Amino acid sequence: MARLQRLQIHFQRQPPGTAITRAVLIAGGLLACVAAWWIVAREPRLGAVAAGVSATLLLVGGHRANHGAGGPTDRMLDDLLDRAWDGAILGAIAWTERSASASVALAALAALCLSFLSSYVRARGASLSYSVEESHITRGVRYGLVTAGLAFGWLSWTLWLAAGLSALAALVRTTQVAREERA
Numbered sequence: 251m252a253r254l255q256r257l258q259i260h261f262q263r264q265p266p267g268t269a270i271t272r273a274v275l276i277a278g279g280l281l282a283c284v285a286a287w288w289i290v291a292r293e294p295r296l297g298a299v300a301a302g303v304s305a306t307l308l309l310v311g312g313h314r315a316n317h318g319a320g321g322p323t324d325r326m327l328d329d330l331l332d333r334a335w336d337g338a339i340l341g342a343i344a345w346t347e348r349s350a351s352a353s354v355a356l357a358a359l360a361a362l363c364l365s366f367l368s369s370y371v372r373a374r375g376a377s378l379s380y381s382v383e384e385s386h387i388t389r390g391v392r393y394g395l396v397t398a399g400l401a402f403g404w405l406s407w408t409l410w411l412a413a414g415l416s417a418l419a420a421l422v423r424t425t426q427v428a429r430e431e432r433a
Contacts, residue, residue, distance in 0.1 A: 267319035271311055272327065278307030279331040282338045289342035289400065298400035301339050305393035308335060309386055316384070329369070332389060336365045339396055343405065357409035364416035365392065371420050375427040382423050391415060 281304035288297035308331055315324035344358035375382035392412045399408030 267314060268321055268324060271314040271320040271324045274307050275311035275315065275324065275327050275331055278304045278311055279334055280304075281307065282331070282335045286338035286342040289339065290346055292346060294400045294403070297339075297342070298397050301335075301393070301400060302397045304335060305390070305397060308332060309390050309393070312386055312389070316386075329373070333366065333369060335393070336362055340365070340409075343396075343400075343409070347405070351406070354405045354409060357406065357413060361392075361396070361409050361413040361416060364413050364420060368416045368420035368423065371423040371427070375423060378427070380427045380430045382426050385419075388415060388419050 281300050285297045285300035285304055288294070288300055308328070311320075311324075312328040312332070314320055315328045320328075340358045340362040344355045344362070347354040347358065372382045372384060392415055395408040395412040395415070399405040399412075
């Protein structure tokens with residue numbers, strides 16, 4: 251009986267809308283896998299549609315998770331699925347373009363690595379109690395660049411822009427941590 255009461259208390263502490271937030275995030279993650287499958291199947295336009303819907307769901311779910319409609323688990327899931335989106339979509343692009351266009355494959359790998367670096371800097375700074383800004387605008391632009399590149403065949407330059415955006419985000423976050431360390 252005591253265990254049941256502890257379980258009820260746990261569920262009562264969940265912010266309102268947690269189940270919806272989690273469902274939106276999970277749907278976005280699953281659609282990222284569908285997008286990757288379409289990209290590997292050499293259907294980039296279908297992959298772009300799935301990637302775009304996935305990105306939209308992840309942005310909405312991430313906003314809800316970080317602004318009151320989600321708990322700590324939802325915030326962690328948001329960060330995890332952002333990394334999964336990059337890994338699935340950019341990894342699939344790098345895989346399919348490795349023979350056809352080495353520069354596009356390199357751009358996809360650069361965007362993937364720099365995105366992971368940017369996320370690592372943010373997470374590491376936050377774990378050290380520094381206030382490192384998390385911008386859904388940066389994430390949305392990165393998603394949009396990759397999706398537009400898939401939809402319109404602009405991968406050669408949109409991926410390099412996404413890589414540059416991630417590098418800039420990592421640099422800004424690093425300077426935020428350095429500034430707080432000196433203060």
